[in-house]
Structures are given as C-alpha cells and as structure tokens.
Amino acid sequence: SFRETTPIPLAEVEPVSEIVKYFKTGAMSYGSLSKEAHETLAVAMNRLGGKSNSGEGGEEEERYQLDENGDSRMSRIKQIASGRFGVTSDYLVHADELQIKVAQGAKPGEGGQLPGEKVYPWIARVRASTPGVGLISPPPHHDIYSIEDLAQLIHDLKRANDRARISVKLVAKGGVGTIAAGVAKGLADVIVISGHDGGTGASPKTSIQHTGLPWELGLAETHQTLALNGLRDRVVLETDGKLLTGRDVVIAAMLGANEYGFATAPLIAVGCIMMRACHLDTCPVGVATQDPKLREKFTGSADHVVHFMEFVAEEVREYLAQLGVRRLADLVGRTDLLQSSDRLKTHWKAASLDLSRLFVMPGYSPENRQYQEHHVSASFDGRELETLITDQSFTEQQTFTFPVTNTDRAIGTNTGSRLTRLYGAMGLPTDRLTLNLTGSAGQSLGAYIPRGMTLNVSGDANDYVGKGLSGGVIAVRPQAKSSFVSSDQVIIGNVALYGATSGELYVNGQAGERFAVRNSGATAVVEGIGNHGLEYMTGGSVVILGDVGLNFAAGMSGGVAYVLPKDVTRFEARINRELVVTGAVSDPEEATRLKTFIERHVARTNSEQGHAILANWDHVLSSFIRVIPSTYQAVTTLMAGYAQQGHNTEEAMLLAFETHIGRGTGGKQ
Template identity: 45%
Template sequence: DLAQLIHDLKHVNPRAAVGVKLVSSCGVGTVAAGVAKAYADYIVIAGNTGGTGAAALSSIKYAGNPWELGLAEAQQVLIENGMRGRVRLRTDGGLSTARDILVAALLGADEFAFGTAVLVTLGCDMARQCHLNSCPTGIATQKPELRAKFRGKPEHVVQFFQQLASEVQQLLARYGLPSLEAAIGRADLLEQVRFDGGLDLKPMLAVATEEGAVRWQGDRNDRPISRPAVDEAWVVPAIDAAKQGMPYRVHSDVANRDRAIGARIAGELALLKSRAEAPLPRPDITLNLNGTAGQSFGCFAVDGMKLILEGQANDFVGKGLAGGEIILRARGLAAQDSGHHVILGNVALYGATSGTLFAAGRAGERFAVRNSGATAVVEGIGDHGCEYMTGGMAVILGKTGINFGAGMTGGIAWVYDADGSFLTTKRCHEEFLAPESFEQAGEHAQMQLHELIEAHVERSNSSLAKTLLADWANASQKFIRLVPKPQA
C-alpha cells in the first residue's frame, strides 16, 4: 500500500520529492529499507518526546525514543542492503544546537529538521497550551487579543540559523572535517564517554563493513520504467484542449499493469489552474476505457475529468478524488446481474474530498474510508465501509460487511437492506451512527436518494438499480439512512 501511494504521488506530480516519516524505535531500520525499496526520495527519523505541545504530559515524558537510536539503525541497515545512496535521511526531535547537527550527521543524517527551537526564537514560552487557543505569546491562537502579543520576526529566525551555521563551521574545523557533507556517516568519530547504568552504545556506534555509499548520492529514487504509462501520451493534448476551452476525448484499452490512470492529467490541470492569471474555463476531459484497470484508477481526478471504464478495477479507485467523475460499467454476464459481481477492489475513495463514483457492481473492504466530500453509489461492499468518513454521501444498493461506519463523524450513508439483516445482525457501528427508516428521512432526503439512483442507471447502466426503480414504492421502504451521532 505504501509503495502504491508513493507511486501515485510521483505520478500526479513527477517533480515532487516524496518522503516518509518514521518514529525512532527498535526495528525502524527494516522499515526504512522497505521505504527505500518503495522508491521514496527521503526518510525522516523522528524522535525525542512523544508529542507536541498539545500532547498529554505522560506521552511527552515517557513515550518518545531518542532520534539517535533510530537514525543509527536506519543508516546501518540501508548501507548493509546497498540502498543508502538512493535516499536522503532526515532527522528531527529536539534539535537545537550545533552539536546536535554534527552528531546527527556523524550518525548518517543528510538533513535536519527544526520545530521547537524555531518557535522559541519567535517567542514561544513552552506553556503547552497549543490546543486550547490560549497561547500566551500569540503563536498558537486565533484570539485577536492574544495574537497582538506576538513579537516574533523573520529576522529572529534568520539570526538563529546564521548563528547555528557558524557554530557548526567551528565544530567541523575543530575536528578536521572540510564540510558537513564529509561528516555524514562518520560514526567512527563518535565514542561513548559515559556508561550510566551499564548502557552500552557500541551497536549504535558500529560502522558498517559493507562497501558502498554512506550518504545520499544526489539522484532521485525513481522506479525504473520499462514502458511509458498509458496516460502519458494523453497529458499534452488534454492540457492544450483545456487551455483552449475545448473538449478532449480518449478511447483506449487498459490492463492490470496500468496504474493511477488519470493522475498525470489531474496533476497538470491543478498546476495549470494554480498558475493561471485569469479564471480558466472548466475542463471537459473524458477517458473512455475498456478492460481491467490497475490500482488507483482515477486517483486525484479533478473537476472536469470523467473516467468511464467498462470492465473492472483494482484497489484504491478514486483515491484522493478531487471533483472528478468515475463510472464503472459491468460487461458480459456481470452486466446482466450487476449486484452479484465485484467490480472494484478495496479502499475505494480513500481521502476523497469531492466528485462522484458510480459503480455497477460490488466493492471490496474499507469502501469510502476517510471520504470527506465525494458522492458514491455501489451495489454492495465488504467490511469496514465508510470508516472514518467525515463528509459526502455513500449509497449502498446491496449487502455490507461488518463494522460499517466505525469512526464516521460526517456525511450520510444509505443502505438497501433487502432482507432486514443489516440492523438485526448489528453490521453498523451504533456508537457512531443513528439509523433511520426511509419514511423518517424526510421528503428532501428521499428525493435526493431517488435522483442518485436514477443518475446511477443513466451513467453505469446498472441492472440492479433499474430493478429497484421499477418497484420503487416497495424497494424504497427497505432503505436505511445512517446519520452520524454528535461526538463530544
């Protein structure tokens, strides 16, 4: 899943550097090696205290691990597996002095991140009220009377880093190192001088015996490309058409190897919109596809994009959907009885913010997880549907799995409960959801549901939806509306 997410992010924006943040802990080196194999560009090893100023005091005092432990392990494992030169190692967690930077470099860090130290230079007094909107120095608050107390200036931050850089130069000169880059990975220059409680840091200070790079070599960690992505050829003509306000249409076959279809166009459209000096006309881009789409079909699709697939798709359909429309149409025998056939995989609409999905078939598990604004109609789902959903609408025209709506705090869900088992077998999460009958939902909600199912028939040609509309007077009474309960 992580490798696929990294692939998707690099596909939507090939110029972006993609990083993964890991918590300093035992075994983090193995995880870091997996992240490098997944083609991330940089890895962050975070340590020190267990949370920010808004965290519980028990977490701050007892939950964190020193960043030195995780950084040293990640450095050693990456070198042992010949992957150290492919990624940048970054560390953070209480860095504030030149000594911190030098020690981090010697343990293998290419980059260094600062948080608390910079806040202190801007006036933070560590009151630990960041989450209460009562910050006494005016940093973490929206109250005008408190914000008026803010005395920080950009010059304070500039001065801090200039002084820090000067101290780093002095330390490098003292130890005979020509540059900070030359210090990276030189753990042989570190020595344990105290042994409190019998603590032995030899494993942390061990120097890898394998030959190879001990620091990042300057190149992007991109996946080798054996063949161009199927949608790469569509990007330039689609963007040209969008600039001219003209429609763009594509007809193509796709296969399981074609992943993140549509993401490249979505990324370039977003970039075009952000750079435009005047409002652009709404794009009119339609991809008519046939076959079996690979993972992340239609991910990040934006307003003005329509992806129509006759066939089926794998996991992560509509991931990060941002206004686009995705239509999945069944074919062959599946089209004759769409409600009994799976047409898309797991984790559809993960993190979607807007847009629509019409699928003439069933979906897998974790459907619409973290959906915060998209509207979807499918004909059955697996377990954990609408998990952590915060907005949008999901219409399920068939059976669901268990644990429906866990953590759901927003949006609306409709479930067609043909045999009455949805509530009797407690498939929904009653702690978060309040079920309502079709009659209790009200006229506006009833009309909205009917219109969505009509749109589902029009777009996906669903045989199940046609059957329901043909007997709407009876079928409508079997719908259950699920509304999130207020959460304290």
C-alpha cells in the first residue's frame, strides 16, 4: 500500500498526453495475432505517442507507409528473437527501438512456436518460410552464449539502425539483477524485466506451469543492483507482465521502472475473451487467428485501446496527486512511499513474509540520466566509409579497397542501413557498391547488408559472417600468398548466415559450427562445415563441397542442401534425419541450378576445388547428395502442381497450404 503524504492538486500533475508516452504494448507477434489485431494495436499506440512491439515474426512493408488519415500501422519497437524471422535490414531501419528477446515471462528458457496450421501464405511471406510448415525459435540465440556475445549483437544492431535504442528483454528470476548488470555493461539502452503472469495464451501447458517470477521481484532486484553498481543511470528500465491498472504502473515506477508494457489488457480492449486457443487458430473473435473467416469477426478499434490507455494514465495522475508527485518520472525508485499491507499482519500464511528487501532505496536520480556511448562513428564504416560514400554515391557503381583487422566488426552494416533507408527492401542492383578487404575481418562481417553491396575478403573472417544477410553478396578467400590448401582450412568462424533472408555467401574454405542456422533465403557455397550445420533452416540453398559435422540438418524445415562429402558413410552417420530425406540430384533443371551455384562460387573466389568439380561435372554430379525436409518438399511440390494448372503464385500458395493442412478434405491433419 501507499504511505500517506501531502497531496497536491490534480491540475499540477503532468497531463495524460505525457504519461502515455511511457506506455508500450508487450511483444505480440504477427502470426500469433491476426493482421487486424496487430495493426490496431500499432495504430493506437502511435496515436498516443507510445510504442507498440512487433513481437517475433517480422512486419509487412506496406505498414511503413502512412494511411490516408495519417495513422501509422508500423510497430515502433521491432523485436529480434532467437528465430530471427523476418529480421531484415528494412525491418531494422523502420524502428525507434530494437528489442533482443533473451527470454519471455510466459516460458523462460524456451523458444517460441508457431504451429503449421497458422503459417498461412501471408505469414510465410513475412517470415520467409513455407506455408503450412511449423516454425520454431530455438531456446537460445545462437550468437549469444555470454555477455560478450550479447554485447556483440547490441553492437551489430546499433550499426543496423544507429537511430534506434537497443533493448534487451529478460525474465524476472532470482539473480536477474546480476544478469542485468552485465547487459548494461554490454551497452543496452533499455532493459525489460518481464513477469510470469502474462502472455501464456499460446504457450504449451508444460510451459505455463513453469513460468518465471512476478515482475515486482525481478524489477526491484534489477533496479537496486544497477543502482548499487553505478549502472542505473545508463539504462532505462521497463517492466511488463499483466499490468492492468494505473495502480500497477505507480507501483512499477516506485520499484524502479521508467516505462511500462501492457499486453493482456489492450488485447481485451480489442475483443479478446481469453479462450486460450491462440495456438489452435480457432479464436472466435478474430484476435489470435489467421483464418480469414474468423478474422471477419474482429470488432476491435484503435479507439478502444486509446481510451483504455488514457483511462490508465488518468488513474496514474490521480495517484500522483495523492502522493504529492508532479511527474511520473519523479516517482521512479521512490520505495519510501511504499509500505507493507496490513493484510500481512492478519493472514496466518502471509504473516511470515518479509518484504523489506523490496523497499530498499539505493541512490538514484532520474535527473542524472546518462546515455550509453556506442561509438558508431569510430567503427569501420564510420571511420573509413562515412566520408567516402554520400547518398549520391549509390547512384553509380563504385569499388573501394581497404586493409582490415579482426577488431573491425560489423563491416558494411552501417553503410547498408543507409542504402536501405534510401532504396527500401529491394536495395540496388548487385555489385553497385563493392568493398575489397584484405586481412582478418572481425565479427559480424556484412551483417544485414542489403542487395547492392558486395564484400570481397582476401584473408579470413571471424564469427557471424553474413548474420541477417538481406540481399548483399559476401565472398571470402585466402590471400594469394597463402600456401595451404584452402578447402582443408577453416577461414570463417561460427554461426555464419544466422537468420539470413536473402543474398549470397561464397567461402573458398571451410566454415565453423552452426553454419546457416535459421537461414531462410540466402544462397551459400562452402567447402566444409562444422557441427550443427543448417540447424532450423527454413529456406534458401546451401552447397557444401566437402564434409559436414555432427547433427547436420537438425530442425531443418525448409530450403535445400547439396553435399559432396569426401566420406559418404561418415556423412550418413552425421545427418539428423528427423525432418529431412536424402537423395540424388536427378532433375535436369535442379542439376543446372546446382552447377550455376558452383560457377558463381568459382567466379567470386577462384576456388581450385570448384574448378575441378566443373571440369569433371558429368562424373561428379552423381556424387552429390541432396538434403531436403520432407514436409517442405511436399508443400513445394503441391505449389508447383497448382502453378502448372494455371494458378498464380498467391493462389498456388494458398491452395497448397489448405491441401497440406487438410482443410476441405476431412479437417485438419
């Protein structure tokens, strides 16, 4: 409860229009929610001056344009989850805040799932996947295994959009304050502490039974830990997890939150009746379904959400007046205004609770706000390219040559974001801007670079090459003076092409572990890879001119791989056959396409192995092993059949989807 203080007149408290700017919607993905519900939330929050969160799964480009009435359907917070679905350069530049979802309150320690029957063609298009094929976000981010790795992703995203704040979403748990301290040192601008009590509508039952802790506990620990370690002034703290009323907001502020996320409440405002059938695609009110017939039942309006948020803000104003505080920001960390409820003294079970640790008030002043220094101008692009490349430079073909070292990280990313802002998702013709680099490139070479950019490396590269590749071309080859056999050596690091959506990667040598994890559209040619290759891949084509590591193709639900192993028996033992089947490359058109990939590889890298394969093509072709997910093969075969019947691409995708999930043929399978 609140302590009694000297109240002030309500007229002296900051207006509703200022308070709602601290409000956000929680992360609710397009795919889990219907198009209508997702856009309604975005419109409402943009009208208020708050922010809506896209959740995982991308966002349609059409939403980046204003409606005729001036409304914006764009989510100002874009989420980057472990699946990296729909995370492109264009997606990233259309944001005021980029949120890395490390965990979620509804199911901490787990990834996300979107059942195949909800992956309609329009969802598949945004997520760069296949209609009817279920989507899985891995439990971990495969480029985050330490605070240093998280700092690298923050570094990459800040280069992909240097105008956006970088947010990291954590879950309330014991010790979260220590984790948050590391996140703050990793240069996050915003830290979200998510509670256990929200977002469980689409979670498996086993997950709901093992959620996190209340946001109050995690928030108080985080605020105190950061303040005691001199880090609190550097970050904005946000909390969510079933915030419903103005009183919830006021308590969150007192415990240390600067910003406040709502999810369940605004969903109810647009018509959700909490059927908890989100995962079944049977939502009767059109909020959490992709079924066109059920979506017609959606009756929500942005006005409903606006009114709800304004009522919450007005209630906050009343509490502020009662507490004698003029601004919500001045209430942050004021635990001296909180006290234990009298019910703790009278209830036999609650009487043993000691809440005193929640009320600890470390030194913190909102007036001392500092901002994280991301040193964007000191990075490779800022140092070497900023003065050379103007907006007009992209209008003509240009080539630049630079030496690089392994401290030059995310080369090309910031320049790529400039290109995307100018030319949109389609970018420019291939090779419009070429960077020839000599030496050892640092982490995240070419992360998120769009179509029109080409990076040629003569040397080697560290981890995360082509992370989120968005249409650009990357080629890595050993230096001419190298004496080793390139196909026998690892020349790029781990987790290359993580979340790539389009573009090309050619590697004259081997790659490390988790090559092309979650690739959804890029083409790659490499001469050998480590363990867990092509994990969770959903699209694109990968050619491997050599051996693979253990657990190859685990969770692979889309795309195709062509492998030329040195030892077929060892390859057969290393492949994970849960979702994929293998076979020969027997179709002439497919063989021609495979040959084209290798020809491009030779043209880009002058690969000796590539030359030898092309010189003996008719003999070597029979040794290639095609790896393809069985479900993906079935759906794409259906799509091709409908296309041959005269249906356009959109119609063929929808018909294949409906046939695959069993609609019209006796119900869902």
